Amino acid sequence: MDAQQFQLHIAFFPYMAQGHLIPTMDMARLFVRHGVKATIITTPSNAPLFSKTIERDRQLGFEIFIQLMDFPSAEVGLPEGCENASSINTPEMISKFYRAISLLENPLENVLQDCQPNCLVADMMFPWATEIANKFGIPRLVFHGVSTFSLCVFDSLRRYDIYKSLASDFDPFTVLGLPNQIKLTRLQLPNYIREENELTEALDQIIQSVLKSYGVLINSFYELEPKYLEHYRNVMGRKAWLIGPLSLCNKETEDKVQRGDTTSIDEHECLKWLALKKPNSVLYICFGSMFKFPRPQLLELARALEASGQNFIWVLKNEGKEEDHQWLPEGFEMRMKGKGLIIRGWAPQLLILDHEATGGFMTHCGWNSTLEAVAAGVPMVTWPLYAEQFFNEKLVTEVLKVGTNVGSQEWSTYEKKIIIKMEDIRKAVTMVMAGEEGEVMRNRAKELKEMARQAIEAGGSSFSYLNAFLEELKAINV
Numbered sequence: 322m323d324a325q326q327f328q329l330h331i332a333f334f335p336y337m338a339q340g341h342l343i344p345t346m347d348m349a350r351l352f353v354r355h356g357v358k359a360t361i362i363t364t365p366s367n368a369p370l371f372s373k374t375i376e377r378d379r380q381l382g383f384e385i386f387i388q389l390m391d392f393p394s395a396e397v398g399l400p401e402g403c404e405n406a407s408s409i410n411t412p413e414m415i416s417k418f419y420r421a422i423s424l425l426e427n428p429l430e431n432v433l434q435d436c437q438p439n440c441l442v443a444d445m446m447f448p449w450a451t452e453i454a455n456k457f458g459i460p461r462l463v464f465h466g467v468s469t470f471s472l473c474v475f476d477s478l479r480r481y482d483i484y485k486s487l488a489s490d491f492d493p494f495t496v497l498g499l500p501n502q503i504k505l506t507r508l509q510l511p512n513y514i515r516e517e518n519e520l521t522e523a524l525d526q527i528i529q530s531v532l533k534s535y536g537v538l539i540n541s542f543y544e545l546e547p548k549y550l551e552h553y554r555n556v557m558g559r560k561a562w563l564i565g566p567l568s569l570c571n572k573e574t575e576d577k578v579q580r581g582d583t584t585s586i587d588e589h590e591c592l593k594w595l596a597l598k599k600p601n602s603v604l605y606i607c608f609g610s611m612f613k614f615p616r617p618q619l620l621e622l623a624r625a626l627e628a629s630g631q632n633f634i635w636v637l638k639n640e641g642k643e644e645d646h647q648w649l650p651e652g653f654e655m656r657m658k659g660k661g662l663i664i665r666g667w668a669p670q671l672l673i674l675d676h677e678a679t680g681g682f683m684t685h686c687g688w689n690s691t692l693e694a695v696a697a698g699v700p701m702v703t704w705p706l707y708a709e710q711f712f713n714e715k716l717v718t719e720v721l722k723v724g725t726n727v728g729s730q731e732w733s734t735y736e737k738k739i740i741i742k743m744e745d746i747r748k749a750v751t752m753v754m755a756g757e758e759g760e761v762m763r764n765r766a767k768e769l770k771e772m773a774r775q776a777i778e779a780g781g782s783s784f785s786y787l788n789a790f791l792e793e794l795k796a797i798n799v
């Protein structure tokens with residue numbers, strides 16, 4: 322059989338968190354449209370998050386197969402059904418969750434035995450997946466779900482650990498060896514880099530598995546971070562294909578609404594609200610799929626929004642309407658009627674970002690959210706919290722110059738000791754939504770939006786990388 326006729330079968334094994342499941346699902350949809358047979362390997366509680374999308378695609382003639390494996394919640398002492406990182410709410414649960422993840426090695430082997438793919442695209446969180454793929458004689462690709470820029474920063478921090486000798490956690494230091502001068506403080510670094518903990522070893526294993534893997538698929542596009550792709554290839558010596566923005570495969574309203582979870586607002590209501598607003602006049606505020614702010618911080622944010630006088634859509638992941646009344650400024654929701662829309666739970670993020678009324682995005686700089694803002698041409702108010710979000714903030718504010726920061730200083734997954742003050746938040750919001758600098762950022766963001774859209778069209782950089790990648794895989798198999 323020649324390579325043209327050969328149908329590749331790729332199995333995708335995403336980490337069980339929305340920030341990883343969502344782009345993997347997008348990736349599978351994209352691959353299927355390039356003639357690949359795609360199977361997603363996941364657990365019973367995570368599969369329903371995508372059933373509507375899968376059903377819609379099936380009706381369009383694009384079938385994505387699901388292979389289920391049990392998640393060992395009971396074995397590690399997690400409540401039944403706790404199979405997604407968004408259900409974790411204490412540090413003890415994190416350890417148990419990681420333990421459960423480490424027990425998925427045999428189940429993965431069994432599933433691969435069953436479905437016999439030609440290639441495994443497994444999340445970085447499963448370092449042992451490279452060995453398993455080797456057993457089956459198939460290439461293992463790594464999906465990190467982060468930017469090329471962040472991969473380069475991680476690498477530089479390992480090569481040049483000058484941050485270890487700083488007098489204070491607040492002293493800025495330059496991340497050496499990168500194409501741009503990037504400054505961070507030790508307090509902004511992930512805790513597993515700052516000090517040795519159980520994740521430090523895990524990070525080593527991840528790096529080793531990447532080095533032994535076939536290469537890396539990155540949700541980004543060449544024009545966004547060309548110097549960093551060159552750095553990744555030439556300085557770090559790794560193989561990567563930039564095939565995004567993956568979110569752009571969601572073209573129809575239904576695609577954008579049914580993405581990742583069931584939305585807590587009716588999309589018609591949301592669109593009706595946005596339709597009443599002038600172009601670029603609404604600030605969208607969302608801190609990803611997981612983070613819950615302490616109440617004093619939420620109060621500062623609410624005050625800042627009111628003081629800024631801007632329209633806003635605010636996604637709250639905290640408790641519920643009743644509890645919110647205990648910390649929101651008195652009468653806030655009444656005063657904000659028509660000006661502010663609060664969504665408690667899951668928001669149709671892509672639908673909101675793509676609406677012409679949306680003029681700014683206050684984001685925690687999770688890579689999916691950041692890239693979705695870029696693809697929508699929306700400037701950002703950056704408020705990183707944990708993971709590699711402080712690195713993404715630098716990319717947004719200092720390299721791409723499409724955002725300004727609120728002054729977040731402290732990397733932490735749970736307790737934040739430093740509260741960002743209302744005045745700092747208000748200033749950043751006003752700059753992006755109403756200032757001249759914001760207008761310049763918006764124009765730059767619109768240019769990036771165009772580049773992003775061209776990248777995925779036939780002949781564009783991501784389209785071409787994807788084709789080249791698939792041709793290479795086919796050649797190995799044929």
Ligand code: UDP
Nearest residue numbers: 340343609610611667668670687688689690
């Ligand atoms: N998201 C969404 N609605 C929400 C919250 C998040 O659709 O209410 C989506 C968002 O569009 C993005 C993903 O969830 O695709 C979050 O990923 P990101 O990397 O930004 O942050 P994480 O949740 O991993 O911290």
